[in-house]
Amino acid sequence: MQIVLIEGDGIGPEVTQAACRVVAAAGVKIDWVKAPAGISAAEQFGDPLPGETLEMIRRYRVALKGPCTTPIGKGYQSINVRIRQGLELFASVRPVKTLPGIVTPYEKVDLIVVRENTQGLYAGLEHEVVPGVVESVRLVTRAAAERIVQFAFELARHHGRRMVTFCHKADVMRLSDGLFLECARTVAGDYPFLEFEEKPIDNVCLEMAMDPSNFDVLVMENLFGDVVSDLAAGLIGGANPSGGLGLVPGANLGNRHAVFEAIHGSAPDLAGKGVANPIAVVRSAAMMLEHIGHGVSGARIERAVIKTLEAGVGLTRDLGGVGTTATITEQIIKNLGA
Ligand code: NAD
Numbered sequence: 117m118q119i120v121l122i123e124g125d126g127i128g129p130e131v132t133q134a135a136c137r138v139v140a141a142a143g144v145k146i147d148w149v150k151a152p153a154g155i156s157a158a159e160q161f162g163d164p165l166p167g168e169t170l171e172m173i174r175r176y177r178v179a180l181k182g183p184c185t186t187p188i189g190k191g192y193q194s195i196n197v198r199i200r201q202g203l204e205l206f207a208s209v210r211p212v213k214t215l216p217g218i219v220t221p222y223e224k225v226d227l228i229v230v231r232e233n234t235q236g237l238y239a240g241l242e243h244e245v246v247p248g249v250v251e252s253v254r255l256v257t258r259a260a261a262e263r264i265v266q267f268a269f270e271l272a273r274h275h276g277r278r279m280v281t282f283c284h285k286a287d288v289m290r291l292s293d294g295l296f297l298e299c300a301r302t303v304a305g306d307y308p309f310l311e312f313e314e315k316p317i318d319n320v321c322l323e324m325a326m327d328p329s330n331f332d333v334l335v336m337e338n339l340f341g342d343v344v345s346d347l348a349a350g351l352i353g354g355a356n357p358s359g360g361l362g363l364v365p366g367a368n369l370g371n372r373h374a375v376f377e378a379i380h381g382s383a384p385d386l387a388g389k390g391v392a393n394p395i396a397v398v399r400s401a402a403m404m405l406e407h408i409g410h411g412v413s414g415a416r417i418e419r420a421v422i423k424t425l426e427a428g429v430g431l432t433r434d435l436g437g438v439g440t441t442a443t444i445t446e447q448i449i450k451n452l453g454a
């Protein structure tokens with residue numbers, strides 16, 4: 117089976133290689149087709165996301181991606197936004213769960229953030245009106261709003277979840293979130309067997325900081341989803357300096373294509389040192405295996421990660437250990453048989 121591998125920037129090559137090793141050790145034979153993206157691609161091809169990379173994902177349908185660096189406020193448009201928009205990967209799925217061996221104030225967090233991935237303030241529709249005045253358009257369409265809420269309900273149904281929470285700010289953004297909320301209510305009507313609640317995004321953040329264990333599946337627009345998924349990750353990371361960033365996996369899904377990636381960035385401070393935590397990318401690869409029909413192997417990898425955290429051997433620094441990317445990868449591979 118051929119799957120596209122985008123190694124990305126910074127720690128990307130180190131953590132994606134670790135994930136490939138774990139997938140191979142789990143017995144799934146994948147022919148990884150490397151595709152360029154990121155700063156190195158910009159240097160080599162003059163574009164951080166060469167057209168051939170998008171073409172390869174279109175051809176092979178599925179990709180595992182490492183993080184790509186995006187310069188702030190200058191240079192090129194985010195590669196991630198271009199991939200998500202270019203391939204119509206309309207749903208971002210980020211499962212956040214309490215993990216063993218990591219002490220947090222909350223013991224039973226098990227939530228999934230579903231984020232609309234192509235519109236909202238991240239649609240990239242910005243312009244300078246006059247010098248000193250800029251405008252960003254917050255795009256919401258009925259079709260995209262209904263599609264993402266329906267996706268969240270279907271995901272909840274498929275995974276046997278209890279409740280879907282729609283997060284919004286419709287009291288202030290009356291038109292854009294007003295439309296989104298109307299769509300959410302309509303779609304919720306088709307799923308009477310699942311609980312539905314609608315909550316202002318600021319209340320959601322407050323409740324999440326106080327007790328995230330009450331949440332189940334959350335669905336929201338693009339910017340809110342970006343912020344809330346990092347917030348949620350921070351709540352399961354214990355005292356780790358990077359919160360749970362090295363732990364939380366993610367998927368960008370469309371009707372035809374799928375790109376799996378960790379929620380963390382390229383961590384330039386750790387790049388090339390061999391100390392980055394590969395767990396988030398390993399778990400993203402496990403999600404990918406489930407997506408391509410190798411759910412048993414995906415579940416086996418997830419169990420091996422849990423065992424590794426429980427045993428506490430070979431852990432990277434962000435998890436309070438003294439190990440490296442290589443030592444924790446070895447432990448995960450060893451625990452595949454446990
Ligand atoms: P970051 O996630 O790269 O790093 C934040 C902190 O978490 C740093 O201290 C870092 O060392 C730590 N960290 C991150 N991943 C880790 C891991 N696997 N193991 C151990 N520690 C880890 O966030 P940032 O510094 O804001 O962003 C750096 C670059 O990454 C930026 O250019 C940003 O645009 C890009 N970025 C890319 C993606 C993506 O490609 N999906 C996502 C987020 C950020």
